[in-house]
Amino acid sequence: MFTFFRFTPIMLFLAATFNAGASSHAEFNAGYDAAQSGNYKRAVALWTPLAEQGDASAQYTLGWMFESGQGVPQNYKQAAFWYTKAAKQGDVAAQYVLATMYNKGNGVPLDNLQAVQWFTKAANQGDAVAQFKLGVHFQKGSGVEQDYKQSLVWFTKAAEQGHLTSQINLGKIYQSGRGIKLDYKKAIEWYEKAANQNNALGLYHLAFMYEHGRGVLQDLLKAKSLYLQSANSQYAPSAYKLAEFYEQGKGIDIDFKRAGKWYKRSAQKGNSGAQFKLGNLYKEGKGVRKNIRTAIDWYIQASNQDHALAHYQLGVIYEKGVVEKQKSQSVNVNYKKALQHFKQSSQLGYLRAHARLAYLYENALGTEIDIDQAVALYQQATQPWALERYQILTSQLACFDTATTQLFSVNIACTTRQILREKIKEQKIIAIDENINHWSDTYFTGAMIPGSSQLQITYSREDLFVSAEYTFVGRNKPALISQVKNKLVERYGPPTTQSGEVKEGPASFEWVLEDGIHLSVSRAWPDTTTFVLYTSPEKQKTQEAQQLQSSDKTFIPPEQQAGAKIESELF
Numbered sequence: 001m002f003t004f005f006r007f008t009p010i011m012l013f014l015a016a017t018f019n020a021g022a023s024s025h026a027e028f029n030a031g032y033d034a035a036q037s038g039n040y041k042r043a044v045a046l047w048t049p050l051a052e053q054g055d056a057s058a059q060y061t062l063g064w065m066f067e068s069g070q071g072v073p074q075n076y077k078q079a080a081f082w083y084t085k086a087a088k089q090g091d092v093a094a095q096y097v098l099a100t101m102y103n104k105g106n107g108v109p110l111d112n113l114q115a116v117q118w119f120t121k122a123a124n125q126g127d128a129v130a131q132f133k134l135g136v137h138f139q140k141g142s143g144v145e146q147d148y149k150q151s152l153v154w155f156t157k158a159a160e161q162g163h164l165t166s167q168i169n170l171g172k173i174y175q176s177g178r179g180i181k182l183d184y185k186k187a188i189e190w191y192e193k194a195a196n197q198n199n200a201l202g203l204y205h206l207a208f209m210y211e212h213g214r215g216v217l218q219d220l221l222k223a224k225s226l227y228l229q230s231a232n233s234q235y236a237p238s239a240y241k242l243a244e245f246y247e248q249g250k251g252i253d254i255d256f257k258r259a260g261k262w263y264k265r266s267a268q269k270g271n272s273g274a275q276f277k278l279g280n281l282y283k284e285g286k287g288v289r290k291n292i293r294t295a296i297d298w299y300i301q302a303s304n305q306d307h308a309l310a311h312y313q314l315g316v317i318y319e320k321g322v323v324e325k326q327k328s329q330s331v332n333v334n335y336k337k338a339l340q341h342f343k344q345s346s347q348l349g350y351l352r353a354h355a356r357l358a359y360l361y362e363n364a365l366g367t368e369i370d371i372d373q374a375v376a377l378y379q380q381a382t383q384p385w386a387l388e389r390y391q392i393l394t395s396q397l398a399c400f401d402t403a404t405t406q407l408f409s410v411n412i413a414c415t416t417r418q419i420l421r422e423k424i425k426e427q428k429i430i431a432i433d434e435n436i437n438h439w440s441d442t443y444f445t446g447a448m449i450p451g452s453s454q455l456q457i458t459y460s461r462e463d464l465f466v467s468a469e470y471t472f473v474g475r476n477k478p479a480l481i482s483q484v485k486n487k488l489v490e491r492y493g494p495p496t497t498q499s500g501e502v503k504e505g506p507a508s509f510e511w512v513l514e515d516g517i518h519l520s521v522s523r524a525w526p527d528t529t530t531f532v533l534y535t536s537p538e539k540q541k542t543q544e545a546q547q548l549q550s551s552d553k554t555f556i557p558p559e560q561q562a563g564a565k566i567e568s569e570l571f
Helices: 009-019 026-036 040-052 056-068 076-088 092-104 112-124 128-140 148-160 164-176 184-195 200-212 220-231 236-248 256-268 272-284 292-303 308-320 335-347 351-363 371-380 384-399 417-426 480-492 537-549 558-569
Strands: 430-433 440-444 452-459 465-472 497-500 507-512 518-523 530-535
Touching (some): 026 040, 026 056, 076 092, 092 128, 112 128, 128 148, 128 164, 148 164, 164 200, 184 200, 200 220, 200 236, 220 236, 220 256, 236 272, 272 292, 272 308, 292 308, 335 351, 351 384, 371 384, 417 452, 480 507, 480 518, 480 530
Antiparallel strands (some): 430 440, 440 452, 452 465, 465 530, 497 507, 507 518, 518 530
């Protein structure tokens, strides 16, 4: 069958042209018959002479043949040539099509000004689609100066002819008050016209007005009914809203099973929000059998559409891992995947993702350590714990401007447990006890520092350096303290204070170093074991206060517990 008509009101015009025999030329009708039978070359041969003689209908149909490549090689320039001939004779179909060609730059230079001129000619002849297109041009200021009032005029003309998209556009304009006075009742009036044609989008917008009580009394049951009618027309956003009603119990009892059904229908249509919500239901086992693998599959589908929360949730899953009785349902910790998803979520503007990503950068999880990046991300985050980390890290960065005391080539006044651990490993020092849940790490140093036996480094709850103590075992070696002290004098100069007698009894030497670090050498008695202690007084006070709260380093203060609760209950 010959089908060269667009699915627009122009189709009606052309059908009338052919069926009513508007053209008096027998050749034109013969061309039409040839086209209907599939003999497009004969149709072109019959129409070409008529078009050359100025027959507008033949010019239009010949333009379409060149545009579609029926009976002739496809040639947009030739199509535009014949459309222009017909359009100049007032052929409304040709005027509309020529305008669209200027809109797209097909066969003619892209020229929105020309498009507006031809849409105007077709619109002035009453073509509803051209009127709608003209309204869009005025709304966007494309090819014409932006003019919301003119946009409203043309949308209204098209809407009054039953053009659905124009009716919905008018509803949106009156609902938003963009360029005109906000008028919810007018919005409802136009949404109803579209809804009365069983238009899914019109039903959706009308349902929204009833759901939120805009221009009408709030009526959740009416809204639900309208969403259902729209959803049954396969409109994914309405299926999503219907699911939301069941999930949240809006005007009805909570029903996770039905929520899952409608989220799935919406998700299968590609709605990323529904895919994310369905992932949540499978993750928690609400209305569906709990299945973390299925949850991940839905999160991935949503994340592939740049759904920020889906990326974030995947990041949480891979950062923390999932342990289930069934091994097939467990998910191993994967910091690289967590980093990838937190990064995507952060780039999409989800504020909580900034904090999680910063944490990975700060602790070199799935990536190299990057304190500058961590600080920048913590600064953008909203969680209380993230803001606390920001303050701590900015203080650390500022600390590096004045810190001078080093152990293992690290400025200890500003360092963290992780950095020190990495540097100690580089020295191939053997760990006696390393446990992130303990206040201290202990190492055997005899192979590196002759005479020493161990090094104990203590940290605050946030794993900031507090102190480092070397032990030099001495049994009946009163001179040991002087030997150790003299080595330190070579590095730091004479001690600030001294107490006790070097020859016998308890004794100590103390330095207050340039960056505020306190250094002391002290001796026990009578075994003469000597201790070298580096301490950050400020951090020591913090640690002491924390240990008064709880001797358990993993203790979380109440204010941080509140933040952690919010974090875990998000999904």
